[in-house]
Amino acid sequence: MITDVVIAGGGPNGLMLACELSLAGVRPVVLERLPEPSEEPKANGLLGQVVKMLDRRGLCERLSGSPEPPQPNSAYFMFGAMGLDLSLLEDSPIYALPVPQRRIVQVLQERAIELGVEIRRGHEVVGLSQDDDVVTIDVASPGGAYHLRARHLVGADGAHSTTRKLSGIGFPGITYDRMTVRSAHATVPADWVDPATGALNVPGYGAVSPFMPHRTERGGFSYAPMPGHPPLVSTTEWDQPTTDAPMSLEELRASIGRVLGVDVPLGPPDGQGPHALRRLSGGNTRVAERFADGRVFLIGDAAHVYAATGGGPGLNLGLQDAVNLGWKLAAEIRGSAPSGLLNSYQTERRSAAQRMVLNAQAQAALIAPGSDVTGLREVFTELLRDPSTVQRLAELTAGADVRYDMGGREAHPLVGRFAPDLELHTPTGPVRLAELTRTARPLLLDLTEGASLAETLAPHHDQVDIVAARSQAPAPTALLLRPDCHVAWASASPRPDPTEIETLRAALQRWFGVAERAHT
Numbered sequence: 001m002i003t004d005v006v007i008a009g010g011g012p013n014g015l016m017l018a019c020e021l022s023l024a025g026v027r028p029v030v031l032e033r034l035p036e037p038s039e040e041p042k043a044n045g046l047l048g049q050v051v052k053m054l055d056r057r058g059l060c061e062r063l064s065g066s067p068e069p070p071q072p073n074s075a076y077f078m079f080g081a082m083g084l085d086l087s088l089l090e091d092s093p094i095y096a097l098p099v100p101q102r103r104i105v106q107v108l109q110e111r112a113i114e115l116g117v118e119i120r121r122g123h124e125v126v127g128l129s130q131d132d133d134v135v136t137i138d139v140a141s142p143g144g145a146y147h148l149r150a151r152h153l154v155g156a157d158g159a160h161s162t163t164r165k166l167s168g169i170g171f172p173g174i175t176y177d178r179m180t181v182r183s184a185h186a187t188v189p190a191d192w193v194d195p196a197t198g199a200l201n202v203p204g205y206g207a208v209s210p211f212m213p214h215r216t217e218r219g220g221f222s223y224a225p226m227p228g229h230p231p232l233v234s235t236t237e238w239d240q241p242t243t244d245a246p247m248s249l250e251e252l253r254a255s256i257g258r259v260l261g262v263d264v265p266l267g268p269p270d271g272q273g274p275h276a277l278r279r280l281s282g283g284n285t286r287v288a289e290r291f292a293d294g295r296v297f298l299i300g301d302a303a304h305v306y307a308a309t310g311g312g313p314g315l316n317l318g319l320q321d322a323v324n325l326g327w328k329l330a331a332e333i334r335g336s337a338p339s340g341l342l343n344s345y346q347t348e349r350r351s352a353a354q355r356m357v358l359n360a361q362a363q364a365a366l367i368a369p370g371s372d373v374t375g376l377r378e379v380f381t382e383l384l385r386d387p388s389t390v391q392r393l394a395e396l397t398a399g400a401d402v403r404y405d406m407g408g409r410e411a412h413p414l415v416g417r418f419a420p421d422l423e424l425h426t427p428t429g430p431v432r433l434a435e436l437t438r439t440a441r442p443l444l445l446d447l448t449e450g451a452s453l454a455e456t457l458a459p460h461h462d463q464v465d466i467v468a469a470r471s472q473a474p475a476p477t478a479l480l481l482r483p484d485c486h487v488a489w490a491s492a493s494p495r496p497d498p499t500e501i502e503t504l505r506a507a508l509q510r511w512f513g514v515a516e517r518a519h520t
């Protein structure tokens with residue numbers, strides 16, 4: 001028997017891909033080597049465009065526990081430990097969802113199971129080979145070794161990906177070994193915390209704003225009071241002596257003393273763990289030389305890793321890899337994928353990963369110690385008074401400046417971009433665009449006069465959801481959305497003319513292979 005898709009790795013990105021494939025009608029098998037989900041504290045939350053993407057699948061509500069749609073941060077964020085004044089912007093792209101990674105995994109696993117995904121825990125991918133038709137996967141499991149044959153294998157097996165290594169895909173980049181990051185959940189003196197601002201008033205040093213990395217010429221310090229958890233206290237230092245000693249709160253306190261020049265007493269964290277207490281030395285910034293090799297694909301940390309300094313872009317990128325690949329792979333399996341569709345996964349997501357590398361490295365350079373960097377930061381601080389600079393850096397940080405190449409030199413400015421949030425009025429009542437994309441199907445949103453497109457394309461409703469609506473806000477008059485919510489075609493005409501309809505048909509053919517039927 002040949003399985004359609006096997007996913008190696010049941011971390012957040014593998015589970016997200018499993019959900020996306022299932023929504024598109026393909027039931028994958030997930031092989032996860034751990035018998036139980038990891039308790040290792042990793043991500044503290046999600047940042048950037050991925051928050052909006054999860055809203056478009058109805059997952060934000062499950063993660064945040066609130067029915068309210070996510071709201072942008074319009075106050076303050078940071079770039080290279082410098083403040084970005086988001087109040088200067090009309091449309092802040094910074095969205096944040098403070099949810100620990102183990103909860104993200106739990107929610108995605110529950111959703112995958114709801115959608116009929118088979119998750120085999122304790123099953124490890126240990127070997128693979130492929131020919132033109134099939135990938136053969138060697139699996140080690142508690143019940144013994146076995147082989148699985150699949151049409152496609154996706155490596156979502158993390159930074160040390162076995163899939164990547166067995167496929168012979170190189171992982172070029174840099175190992176930056178000068179930096180040591182120490183972090184711990186800890187208590188701080190209660191009377192140092194400003195109840196109004198949440199800042200930590202450090203005697204002899206001054207106020208340290210919450211969640212804002214703070215740079216001195218000797219290193220970095222941050223204080224992050226996570227809701228419902230003890231604060232996460234961290235330092236970053238350069239050129240520290242190496243040690244094998246277990247990490248301790250005393251070591252972190254000594255590090256704070258070196259960075260800030262004053263003592264900050266730390267106590268053990270309150271409440272139920274697991275609690276972070278770690279020292280990370282060095283870091284890798286690498287992007288796989290290919291995201292695909294024949295029938296094998298890579299997503300998430302298997303495809304890219306960063307020494308992240310800008311608020312953890314890892315899952316912003318990885319979860320969107322999953323959303324980009326899921327519908328394309330499902331179309332390939334159904335036999336409906338137009339030529340080149342599957343190749344576009346690597347083209348689109350590898351360039352998004354490279355942009356995130358640029359972001360991570362630029363921020364790392366800006367927090368490095370030394371008076372020369374201080375000079376650079378002063379110039380940057382002047383530039384950051386300009387709203388357009390703040391907008392660009394906020395978009396870079398959020399990954400909101402990703403625009404896929406979808407051809408069409410004269411295309412509408414939204415083409416290639418993630419579709420904007422829209423409040424719509426349909427014959428059945430008000431609805432947010434995010435609520436129309438939960439099925440992960442192609443969507444034609446028709447806001448034209450008299451819903452002219454909906455009528456033209458009505459015969460294709462089995463392949464493309466067609467929704468006629470009105471929008472109060474200045475909006476395009478029509479949008480064709482891919483399942484990953486990137487705009488494949490858009491119009492600004494109240495009634496698109498025949499030339500525009502031709503470009504719509506070309507987009508339908510390019511992404512969904514439906515233009516021939518649209519002509520008839």
Ligand SMILES: Cc1cc2nc3c(=O)[nH]c(=O)nc-3n(C[C@H](O)[C@H](O)[C@H](O)COP(=O)(O)OP(=O)(O)OC[C@H]3O[C@@H](n4cnc5c(N)ncnc54)[C@H](O)[C@@H]3O)c2cc1C
Nearest residue numbers: 009011012013033042043044125157158300301312314315
């Ligand atoms: C300390 C820390 C803090 C972070 N903070 C943030 C943050 O705040 N925000 C953010 O967005 N990102 C953050 N990240 C990055 C984020 O955690 C990663 O990007 C994310 O875990 C990647 O998910 P993944 O599913 O690709 O890989 P992983 O989470 O590594 O999951 C891979 C899974 O594959 C399994 N596996 C491995 N090999 C095999 C095999 N051969 N067969 C079967 N299964 C296998 C593993 O057991 C694992 O469950 C942080 C990372 C660290 C280390």
